[in-house]
Amino acid sequence: MSTHPTTPSQTVGPYLHIGLPWPDGPFAVARDTPGAVWLRGTVHDGAGAPVTDALIETWQADPEGRFDHPDDPRGAKNLPGFRGFGRCPTDDTGSYAILTLKPGPVPGPTGDQAPHVDVSVFARGMLHRVVTRLYFPEEESANAQDPVLNAIEDPRARATLIAHREDDGYRLDIHLQGEDETVFFDI
Amino acid sequence: MSDTSHEGLHVPGYVRDHDTHPPLDYPLYKSTSLRHPQRPLTLLPHMLTEITSPVLGEDRVVGDDHDLTRQHDGEAQGQRIIVHGQVRDSDGRPVPHTLVEIWQANAGGRYRHAADNWPAPLDPHFTGVGRVITDDQGRYRFVTIRPGAYPWKNHQNAWRPAHIHFSLFGRAFTQRLVTQMYFPDDPLFFQDPMWQSVPDEKASERMLARFDYDTTEPEWALSYRWDIVLRGREQTPFESEEEVLEDDE
Ligand SMILES: [Fe+2]
Numbered sequence: 001m002s003t004h005p006t007t008p009s010q011t012v013g014p015y016l017h018i019g020l021p022w023p024d025g026p027f028a029v030a031r032d033t034p035g036a037v038w039l040r041g042t043v044h045d046g047a048g049a050p051v052t053d054a055l056i057e058t059w060q061a062d063p064e065g066r067f068d069h070p071d072d073p074r075g076a077k078n079l080p081g082f083r084g085f086g087r088c089p090t091d092d093t094g095s096y097a098i099l100t101l102k103p104g105p106v107p108g109p110t111g112d113q114a115p116h117v118d119v120s121v122f123a124r125g126m127l128h129r130v131v132t133r134l135y136f137p138e139e140e141s142a143n144a145q146d147p148v149l150n151a152i153e154d155p156r157a158r159a160t161l162i163a164h165r166e167d168d169g170y171r172l173d174i175h176l177q178g179e180d181e182t183v184f185f186d187i
Numbered sequence: 188m189s190d191t192s193h194e195g196l197h198v199p200g201y202v203r204d205h206d207t208h209p210p211l212d213y214p215l216y217k218s219t220s221l222r223h224p225q226r227p228l229t230l231l232p233h234m235l236t237e238i239t240s241p242v243l244g245e246d247r248v249v250g251d252d253h254d255l256t257r258q259h260d261g262e263a264q265g266q267r268i269i270v271h272g273q274v275r276d277s278d279g280r281p282v283p284h285t286l287v288e289i290w291q292a293n294a295g296g297r298y299r300h301a302a303d304n305w306p307a308p309l310d311p312h313f314t315g316v317g318r319v320i321t322d323d324q325g326r327y328r329f330v331t332i333r334p335g336a337y338p339w340k341n342h343q344n345a346w347r348p349a350h351i352h353f354s355l356f357g358r359a360f361t362q363r364l365v366t367q368m369y370f371p372d373d374p375l376f377f378q379d380p381m382w383q384s385v386p387d388e389k390a391s392e393r394m395l396a397r398f399d400y401d402t403t404e405p406e407w408a409l410s411y412r413w414d415i416v417l418r419g420r421e422q423t424p425f426e427s428e429e430e431v432l433e434d435d436e
Contacts (some may be wrong), residue, residue: 003277003278003279004276004277004278004419005204005207005390005416006207006277006393006416006418007366007394007415008207008208008366008385008390008394009208009365009366010209010367010381010394011216011365011381012354012365014302015303015352016352018298018299018300018316019289019290019315019316019352019354022247045221046220047221049221057363059236059240059241061235067235068242069239069240069242069358071238073196073198083241084241085243106235106236107195107196107234107235108195108235109197109232110195113234113236116236118237118360122365123222124218125216125219125221125222126219127208127209127210127211127213127219128208128209129363129365130224131231133231147232148231148232151229151230157226176222176223176224177222177223177224181225181226182224183226183229184224184226184228184229186205186228186229186230186231187231187233187360187361
């Protein structure tokens with residue numbers, strides 16, 4: 001019974017930087033939080049060029065797989081100092097970096113989902129955001145059971161969602177188009 | 188609302204509203220050419236991560252964030268306007284306590300941004316950035332300057348119609364929306380690929396504010412009303428009848 005049609009999306013345009021970035025945007029947790037990891041990556045266009053005017057947003061559960069949100073039927077759970085949400089514009093190399101805590105597994109309709117981060121990409125030249133997910137490379141068995149990953153048949157496409165381990169966190173490069181195109185979701 | 192049997196946890200998702208939105212591949216907007224996925228999108232069923240989102244409170248908003256004409260020592264140049272409205276979901280329910288962010292050009296059509304260097308004057312008293320949290324009825328209100336149209340290089344003699352960029356969170360990851368508000372009777376729509384990219388004319392009209400004489404403030408500011416509709420919940424057999432507020436227009 002959807003009576004009111006929704007408002008259309010439009011691009012963030014080239015001047016998103018005056019309106020969207022927050023000084024604390026990249027910090028889903030404070031800098032000195034024990035166990036904090038950097039999620040980094042570079043956004044590429046279909047010619048392989050870095051996309052230097054994109055905005056990355058991340059949303060995820062806390063390390064116990066909980067959300068500070070009333071619609072979680074298990075109840076809202078606040079982990080002090082953890083926002084769960086990160087926001088970072090890409091720099092002149094097309095790169096983003098968000099400091100956060102690794103999420104725990106999150107219940108899904110057929111059992112647990114592997115730890116994951118929902119990622120939105122906004123940019124000039126995109127009339128609508130695109131959405132992908134970041135998964136963790138050391139979670140091999142959880143990833144093998146994950147309903148979202150398992151719905152992607154092509155192993156090469158599935159691999160575009162698995163981050164790579166780095167010294168102080170993880171890397172997920174995002175390819176908007178082309179040979180290495182990231183899997184994007186109809187959200 | 189939910190079913191927590193041992194098999195897993197089901198939560199009602201949000202309606203999918205593809206018909207409303209522009210395509211990612213839209214050749215008339217040239218920058219889309221290398222920035223749109225060529226493979227079909229993969230369906231993501233809505234689970235806990237998708238039906239939740241950050242709860243952002245008043246700490247994201249400071250002082251004169253709602254009044255873009257008073258963020259500096261002097262008053263901003265141009266036509267002072269009020270832009271207000273209600274954020275609802277597609278079931279007509281208000282979306283209360285959600286962050287609304289805006290950014291815009293000044294009266295001359297220029298952004299306070301290093302990459303905007305077309306020869307229109309900058310206004311030292313206008314930044315062009317605002318933030319508010321909707322009230323318990325989902326209402327928001329800004330005081331600002333009517334933005335000017337500005338040229339861009341997409342096609343020969345290309346001009347963007349006057350617009351204000353809006354960013355909304357709603358209460359779920361699925362409700363996140365970035366869009367633009369336009370003004371009625373703008374003569375530039377016919378050549379604007381952003382406006383034209385919305386496939387259905389009725390849908391593009393939902394990006395249009397209307398002049399609102401009733402809330403115009405005498406001897407102070409003209410007023411425009413723009414209501415924003417985010418995706419609503421999918422109905423489930425478990426859901427009891429909830430109070431649905433009627434459209435107040
Ligand atoms: Fe703009």
